[in-house]
Amino acid sequence: MVKLVFVISVLVVVTIGAGGAEDVQAAWEKYLTEFPIGIQTKAEYGKRKSNFERIHAIIEEHNADENATYTMAHNQFSVMDSEERKKYLLKNFASTRSLYEELGLETVEDTDDSTMRQLPPTIDYRKDKCMQPVKDQGGCGSCSAFAATAVVEFANCQKNGNAVSLSEQQIVDCDFPDRECGGGSYHEYWKSLIKAGGQATSAAYPYTSGDTKKRGPACLNKPKGAKLAARNPIVALREGDEVGVMKLLTKKKLVAVCIGVTDKFMNYRTGVYTTPCKGDEGLHAVTAVGYGTYKGIKYWAIRNSWSAKYGNGGYVLFQRGINLCGVERDLATVNVA
Template structure:
């Protein structure tokens, strides 16, 4: 082949490089895609799978030789809508992203030959460790986006980012907490806080509550109101920023059980729909909710006004009210006083910065302040007890992300450090 012909070859192929030089491919280059699709067709034809392979992504290098040599890593998925004799492309074939395979393929392109592509070699290679974990995650949590390549790749990137966050949290954890993959691992931190907490934080309010009286701190070394039948099972707020409502109902459930001797699961949806001062799935404040409950005339049961995880029209029926309150209190931000109040009076509604909670598995959390700044409170939860493990005093917090999260739905966090702002807004309803 003449030098002129060779130069034309390089230009046609979109390669401007010294003969023999190795360059990273451009995955969007039509010539690269053609080489990869040829390889996939050949590999698919030789595979023992019933369903053909369809390319979903490519990486690798190209080298100017007597033609162009591509050394590619090709990610493919199986398609049940195309046959091995069809044109195999994402435009024509639906793929199942739970059937990922990786192949290393060497393809030679020579324009003067017929056919102009030759598959020199190929072999299947394992996926990256992160993608293997993602595939395991998909199987564990039955995600529904596995037929959407674009969404799959976006979720994979989010998952990879979350793995880095998990590593950072674990490496810098000062307590005994363990962090890892859970049902929220394919959700970005921003999206998670907007749907499972309150991305914009607690709204401002000018409501002032009376202060709880100061109490003696000569109290038991541990208290757990779950053992005294005043705490309902863990609930799940879903993708709705109604954490404030769950914190409030949990507190009132406890107060009613302690003062009236009957534990009743109360309706969060009533607050989401009928509390017109707060903002439903967009957030709210416990003390606003206490005032609104008094104005409404009380709370219905969970079964009479079931939770929908969405804003709705108010259909409150006063005749179905089972619980009412007569006021509410601010509790001291001093954590010794918080413990004394909890020991004497029951669970406390609080706000907390939830940024370090998304990937929590268990143990006593004591994250660095940079991971959950106390001034940025964005999640309402319920303290139901306290205790000490060795040298680490802790709070027991009931969350509203379901019983599969954390310690069967609960969070233990270091006590006495004002960690993540947990002592900034402790309050409680009062029951006559």
Template structure:
């Protein structure tokens, strides 16, 4: 009798494992199709499948906790799901400047009133569509161009998509796909102007500079600056418009889906993004941030990040320019 019960339990376990494997097979096939994955050999696919399964387990366990209210954000199996943690960390695209290069200016010099409780510049139609930097470490260019696109729209009216590739190819002070930082990119833009993205399309790799001055939108600015502090960033964001921020991205951030991110951070800032607003949900304050990893990442390319705790160094370094 005991043997029959044991065999019945064993059969049940084997059946469950078989169903789980079949389900994973189906999900793997669907994921490859959705993200257009083609591997060079069966051996490479087997390696990527194992990485994908480990990430699937991680995401599944995290989301169970989120469903129970024990986590404030959810994760998803996006286009990073077949990458190892070390591969994801190689996407760092922020070149840290020296103390001599970084000239921080306090935002206290501007006499701002307290901003409104909620700000979202997307409502004013002054934020361009989410873009994808691809394999190029050009986040610094996307964050900087996004700042100019939005502030030009706020100041003058039209929303114009400008060229990140121009910065990648022509801003020699920065490192193209090997990283850069927004404040020096702002200086380049003010000195040279920016061509429209339709005239200088994004390639996602370093190439020869094809800048044409006569086709460039000239950007007149009274000053450009770096500043610190989440209160200062919020004040500048509310009164002047979107600005670039830096963030210490760790592995979990790559799999963000929705909710307010408050996960693990890298030891230092390694990514630049565009802050477009802020708000609160259930008394939890957050930033609204536009990323450059495509619309399929996060909340249609955006992320809510916990605010006023300097999460992942988000308040350490912001860059902007005053257009005139």
């Protein structure tokens, strides 16, 4: 993420009305304290405050709804306009449908209710010793690289006992470098890691907020922290295979998924997210790290890559079982060496 330094050299005198305007102003001033941003001019100040006021109205209306299943809150996205928000989403993504057909995998033999009842009611790896701290992709559509990496990191630690952070930057630089921050598909990235002989550690190949480098030896000649298995390295599930994902999670396998994103999702705070997509939202790759039920609503525990300041420590509970915003459409994981 391109970090902005809080340099307010020009303060705008705002005439505050009664009631709501005062509340908005107080919220704005609190926001500037909690989320320092760089404001160099009056025009910039006006733009950021206008963006904030739009999101603030959405948050206030949503949180006042007694039937809401989740709460919203201000975060780093509150002062961004729609074009800036799109930078965090995918421009390129290929469905796993063709991958499933290519691999011919059938991970679930029986998906009836009796199968689901045999599974644990709750699985949650958010605090597992093999789960790396939530990372920050910054203003770059590299979310697929982060989802792909989270799956490999967790699988590698579970199998080999190595809780090591792996390099998203290797993927951004070396796989489809022409896309730069346009992103790609996690299954494409896993294939590139196989060709590269593994994935480098973050220490050897640190993330630079998506600032890409030219493809070259540096992409390959870095110490590898993990390798994918020689046999059946990629596991694809058929679309809508809720039970298949649950089964993989019980086997300590994280699952990469892709979702449609709304403004409300970008300002999610806690609870079970249940807002449908309209069909024209941008796509975002994330990782399923658990499942459960909260107040009668089935959910996936989802790991995001928008820093720990997003949602509940970087995680979101996302409604399960109805393919909300495509969450049960593009499902894949890996086996490691």
